[in-house]
Amino acid sequence: MTGRPANWRLWRDRASRFSWLLTVVLVGLCLPILLIAADAFLGQLGPRPYSAFIHQVGLWAFRFLLLSLLVTPLARIARWPALMTVRRRIGVAACLYAVVHLAGYAVDQSLDLVHIASEIARRIYLTIGFVALLGLVALGVTSTDGMIRRLGGPRWRRLHALAYPIAILAVVHFFLQAKADVTEPTLMAGWLTWLLGYRALNRVLPDGQARAVPPLLGFSVLVALATAGAEAVGFWAVRHLPPDLVLEANLSFDLDVGIRPAWYVLAGGLGLTLAAVVGDARQRARQLVRARA
Known part of the structure; x- marks a missing residue:
């Protein structure tokens, strides 16, 4: 028995109907990286463009992580159950922004993987951030319907409860690098x-x-x-x-x-x-x- 085919039209719901809510969320998730890329192309990221790019993308990764944690309370408080359909998408966006954040850091370090690994091991705020990133990637790759079926509901929920300690690690990382x-x-x-x-x-x-x-x-x-x-x-x-x-x-x-x-x-x-x-x-x-x- 085959599962439901993946819906790559992210502005449509599970019944393939156009959804204003999903469309607005999709635009909101894509807009920050597009604006940051535009600033980079126009040379408006300041005297240290790589550092500014890394910081801004990482900041949005954390913001989207918090927004993903907001969805359930807001859906319950506002009696808006349809909001739950966007939670997974926001969480995946947080993961993707975090990966771009690390990729930007790698480019800034001339893709010297040995040096990058030593920096992550030596600097505690980078270690904490990397652990949080690994957690986000684990949540991101298990966010599909297929992985939910494969893991089973209880195991999947226990795994995705890691979003809470990951968010705490992200806060600590943010504090330590903010100076x-x-x-x-x-x-x-x-x-x-x-x-x-x-x-x-x-x-x-x-x-x-x-x-x-x-x-x-x-x-x-x-x-x-x-x-x-x-x-x-x-x-x-x-x-x-x-x-x-x-x-x-x-x-x-x-x-x-x-x-x-x-x-x-x-x-x-x-x-x-x-x-x-x-x-x-x-x-x-x-x-x-x-x-x-």
Whole structure:
């Protein structure tokens, strides 16, 4: 018995129907690499174009990894099950961007594989990043329907639960290579904390109560405060800056100085809380329509 043939028309769903959702996601996944390539072709990547290319592609690999982890909570919170159809595609995109990230580094090192291997073994942030990349590749190559059937559902789910530790490794890699400016790594770490914490909250609270507005609001505020506190402790540990002054700066909302990561983490949590409100309203509207029919 043969399986379902691969659908290479990525803008169509499993029934070969055109899907706006899949099309928008496909464009969104391709657009960053096209823009980076255009900047490279036009010579707009700055004085160190290889380094800029490697950094930007790696950054998008991490962003797509976080987006893939966002899909399940958002689908549940917003009552939008169709969103689950894009999760695998976003995860595969994260894998492909990570591979391009490594390939760019290899080209920057003149494809000297011995030197590259020694650098990966010698520099801890490269070691961590390489381990995360290997994990992403393992998830990417097992993301087909055929591999799901071959591994079986339970084994496949256990394997793909590695996305969580891989994301943690990616955050650590991001922090270690960021050096001076840790604003974006802190932001990504805050959002990752929200995504992982929500999964734990969903297991603790019964009957889907984790998607109710009060828990979402409280949890979002808590993670935002934790992000601000963790950043203050980090600046104290690394740069010996007074943590109380850093915390005060993190909690202040000043557009002239710049908005700190904790506020963006809070904004993301509030956005998901709003998605829960909209999802509930749509659910009630559908129930009302069915009742009247």
